Amino acid sequence: MPRYIVKRLFNGLIVLLGVITITFFIARVIPSDPAAKWVGARATPEQKAAAVVELGLDQPLHIQYGTYLQDLLHGDLGRSLNSKQEITTELANYLPATFELVIIAFLFAVMIGIPLGIYSAKKNGKLLDHVSRFFSIGAVSLPTFWVGLILQLIFYRMLGWLPLGGRISVEASIFSTIPDITGLLILDCALTGQWNLFIDALKHIILPAITISLYPIGLVARMTRSALLEILNEDYIVASRSYGIRETRVLWRYALKNSLGATATVVALSMGYTLVNTFLTETIFSWPGLGSYVSKSVVTLDLPAIVGISLVSAFFYVILNLIADIIIAMDPRIRL
Amino acid sequence: MDYNHKWVQIKESLKPKIHNFRESLFLLGRNKLTAAAMFILLAIILTALFAPYIIPYPEHIEDAVNMQEKFLEPSKEHLFGTDEMGRDIFSRTLYGSRVSLKTAIIAVALALIIGVPLGAIAGTIGGVLDEVIMRITDVFLSFPPLLLAIVFVSTMGPSLNNAIAAIALSWWPWYTRLVRGQAISLKERKFVQAAETIGTSRLKIIMRHIVPNTISPVIVQASMDMGGVILTVAALSFLGLGAQAPQPEWGLMINVSKNYFPDIWWYSVFPGLAIFITVLVFNLIGDGIREILDPKTRKK
Numbered sequence: 001m002p003r004y005i006v007k008r009l010f011n012g013l014i015v016l017l018g019v020i021t022i023t024f025f026i027a028r029v030i031p032s033d034p035a036a037k038w039v040g041a042r043a044t045p046e047q048k049a050a051a052v053v054e055l056g057l058d059q060p061l062h063i064q065y066g067t068y069l070q071d072l073l074h075g076d077l078g079r080s081l082n083s084k085q086e087i088t089t090e091l092a093n094y095l096p097a098t099f100e101l102v103i104i105a106f107l108f109a110v111m112i113g114i115p116l117g118i119y120s121a122k123k124n125g126k127l128l129d130h131v132s133r134f135f136s137i138g139a140v141s142l143p144t145f146w147v148g149l150i151l152q153l154i155f156y157r158m159l160g161w162l163p164l165g166g167r168i169s170v171e172a173s174i175f176s177t178i179p180d181i182t183g184l185l186i187l188d189c190a191l192t193g194q195w196n197l198f199i200d201a202l203k204h205i206i207l208p209a210i211t212i213s214l215y216p217i218g219l220v221a222r223m224t225r226s227a228l229l230e231i232l233n234e235d236y237i238v239a240s241r242s243y244g245i246r247e248t249r250v251l252w253r254y255a256l257k258n259s260l261g262a263t264a265t266v267v268a269l270s271m272g273y274t275l276v277n278t279f280l281t282e283t284i285f286s287w288p289g290l291g292s293y294v295s296k297s298v299v300t301l302d303l304p305a306i307v308g309i310s311l312v313s314a315f316f317y318v319i320l321n322l323i324a325d326i327i328i329a330m331d332p333r334i335r336l
Numbered sequence: 337m338d339y340n341h342k343w344v345q346i347k348e349s350l351k352p353k354i355h356n357f358r359e360s361l362f363l364l365g366r367n368k369l370t371a372a373a374m375f376i377l378l379a380i381i382l383t384a385l386f387a388p389y390i391i392p393y394p395e396h397i398e399d400a401v402n403m404q405e406k407f408l409e410p411s412k413e414h415l416f417g418t419d420e421m422g423r424d425i426f427s428r429t430l431y432g433s434r435v436s437l438k439t440a441i442i443a444v445a446l447a448l449i450i451g452v453p454l455g456a457i458a459g460t461i462g463g464v465l466d467e468v469i470m471r472i473t474d475v476f477l478s479f480p481p482l483l484l485a486i487v488f489v490s491t492m493g494p495s496l497n498n499a500i501a502a503i504a505l506s507w508w509p510w511y512t513r514l515v516r517g518q519a520i521s522l523k524e525r526k527f528v529q530a531a532e533t534i535g536t537s538r539l540k541i542i543m544r545h546i547v548p549n550t551i552s553p554v555i556v557q558a559s560m561d562m563g564g565v566i567l568t569v570a571a572l573s574f575l576g577l578g579a580q581a582p583q584p585e586w587g588l589m590i591n592v593s594k595n596y597f598p599d600i601w602w603y604s605v606f607p608g609l610a611i612f613i614t615v616l617v618f619n620l621i622g623d624g625i626r627e628i629l630d631p632k633t634r635k636k
Contacts, residue, residue, distance in 0.1 A: 011474075015478040018475030018478070019475060019479060021475075022475060022479075026491055027491055133623075137619050137623055138616060140563075140619060141567070141612060141615040141616035142612055143570050143571065143574075143587070143590075143608055143612065144571075145571070145574050146590060146604070146612065149590070149594070149597060149605075149608065150608070152597070153597075153598050153601050153605070156598065157598040157601070164598075273481060275480050276482040276483065280571060280575075294486070294575075298575050298576060299576060301493075303490055306486060306490045307487060310479070310480075310484075310486070310487050313483055314479060317480045321478070
């Protein structure tokens with residue numbers, strides 16, 4: 001197994017290098033005049049020429065590529081065209097909010113998806129099974145940004161239960177000091193014991209987290225269902241049933257345990273897939289995470305920032321794939 | 337092998353496929369959900385084809401300004417209400433099906449044009465070339481979905497055409513993989529080996545023998561991909577990277593409507609509903625196809 005993991009790790013590195021190369025060539029080879037964007041529309045030709053030298057655009061392409069790789073190894077993603085700030089610093093500011101949102105969304109996905117999968121396996125072919133099939137196909141067909149708007153319409157405008165957007169209400173951010181220990185607001189509030197802030201933050205995260213979780217819920221439910229259906233026909237399940245062990249115990253303890261590997265794989269993989277949904281959702285809910293950074297950069301066509309976000313996302317994507325591979329490898333029934 | 341004989345062979349090889357196609361259509365129709373989806377899809381396609389003739393306010397597709405009628409709530413005159421320029425949202429949403437279907441079809445076709453030949457070459461020729469092509473597809477597939485498209489459009493400048501190119505750029509590897517797999521097994525078939533023995537050039541073998549035989553799985557896959565592509569187009573337009581005003585594109589309409597939300601709720605709700613229904617219908621049919629193709633579920 002260690003050999004297998006090393007091999008996958010190596011593959012992951014090659015993929016990352018490929019992603020870096022493709023983004024580099026898209027950003028440099030397609031004529032888009034980055035120096036002109038860097039200095040702005042009203043710059044003199046001299047300023048532009050200086051920018052070309054400053055950005056290294058006068059060098060031959062392979063040297064530019066080498067410098068680019070070297071910078072990346074030092075964690076340097078370049079500077080944003082908008083703010084002229086280091087992109088790495090900016091990303092570090094936005095990352096925790098997205099991270100928090102994704103964690104809560106996947107808690108939802110697991111807490112709702114697995115039971116849904118179990119019940120539809122139990123009721124195989126019956127109404128609930130059909131409902132769950134329809135739900136999981138429906139979840140994949142929904143435009144995420146639209147779901148966000150609909151949820152706002154229902155829970156903010158019609159019912160008035162939950163806030164429209166943001167991470168915390170304006171009053172709370174004015175009248176109390178927001179704790180910042182881990183960057184995960186809910187966790188920080190709990191750690192410092194500021195329970196009213198905690199509730200406030202929790203209320204803000206519910207809608208965006210549900211929006212994001214719809215897709216993985218469908219996926220997790222379908223996967224749990226099909227894995228369980230296969231296992232429920234195994235001899236050991238038939239044996240435990242004939243011993244008279246209660247059905248709930250058979251289902252939840254004996255069968256579920258062996259189906260969780262498949263579910264865990266799907267969770268890890270769909271997390272990468274959900275990343276873009278997270279971006280779109282953040283835009284709707286004015287969530288101050290990577291997604292807001294993306295849409296801000298997209299509006300102004302801030303290419304270095306967009307490339308930076310893509311590379312960071314690709315990095316997480318590769319890691320999640322690696323985790324999925326490792327989970328598969330941990331299953332003792334699979335020989336690699 | 338003389339020409340005539342080959343023609344007979346091709347005709348023969350086509351027969352069971354057409355039969356299968358009819359049978360498949362029959363099996364698809366047996367599942368009520370899938371049948372309903374096919375029916376709705378037909379309605380959507382007809383709407384897209386005849387949109388200019390059936391919408392109540394054809395002049396509202398362009399930049400018509402009618403400020404006295406802006407933000408009217410849904411009513412008999414305007415089923416889905418009106419937008420910030422007093423245009424009929426119902427007309428624009430119906431017309432949007434034309435934009436979305438056209439965009440998705442062109443994007444998938446472009447992806448096929450890149451992906452199919454590469455897959456056929458990789459599978460038929462094999463060796464280093466195969467290795468190189470497949471590693472390239474690996475890299476493209478390891479981009480988080482949509483991100484490659486975002487990077488590409490940001491560089492090229494936002495427009496619907498660039499969004500189409502960007503989607504094709506991120507979608508072709510799927511077809512390369514599919515066709516490669518098919519080509520590897522086709523390569524071992526007698527008719528390909530026979531062609532090889534009589535000295536047919538590799539290019540001709542690929543174009544005449546391999547590619548035509550991979551068409552039907554590719555078309556099935558492409559039709560199953562339509563839903564995802566439509567969703568991607570909408571997402572790009574929502575981000576401002578696809579269709580540009582005043583195009584009646586669903587994602588773009590939602591993007592603009594966001595500024596007036598939640599007071600002008602109808603502006604966001606109806607175009608989104610159109611996206612959802614269209615994509616759902618494609619995905620339901622895709623799921624139905626998958627089910628009848630899977631021997632485990634087919635018997636039922």
